[in-house]
Amino acid sequence: MNTFTTSRRAFRNFYLKFPQEIEEAGRLDGLGHLGVYWRVALPNSGAMLASLGALSFLEAGTPSSGRSSSARTPSRGPPRSRCPPSSPRRRSTCRRCSPGPSSRSSR
Incomplete structure (x- = not known):
């Protein structure tokens, strides 16, 4: 609630x-x-005004949920490969690093 x-x-x-x-x-x-x-x-509502001021101050420092907070999240880019580049054997067995079926030569 705002x-x-x-x-x-x-x-x-x-x-x-x-x-x-x-x-x-x-x-x-x-x-x-x-x-x-x-x-x-109005003079009798001083305590209520003070409490609402404190709540407004605390809510302003709290990150909001929803679209506004997700819009500020930086992009992480494409996923990185987990296989180290120096191990050719591991690359051939890894599903992520091995070439797909379309790039393999047909028998």
């Missing part, structure tokens, strides 16, 4: 569970919707 989705869900759950009495107290003091948010709800 950081944006996690943050959005955390904010939504926090503000849905925010006590209605505190919002009503702000409205009784003469605050509007934005004033209640800015002066009451």
Whole structure:
């Protein structure tokens, strides 16, 4: 799950569970919707903001999975032969190093 989705869900759950009495107290003091948010709800969400900041920081340092990490993997090139070049006997018995059936002369 990405950081944006996690943050959005955390904010939504926090503000849905925010006590209605505190919002009503702000409205009784003469605050509007934005004033209640800015002066009451936002200062009370400091711990949540700090924890989401820490989670975002930790997730940024973690390698992601999927296409983005595999796209950064360097190409290793063609497979190398396991037979040493100095042993002709071994080359003739190795399936990888011996010539295929199409290159052999027909009898």
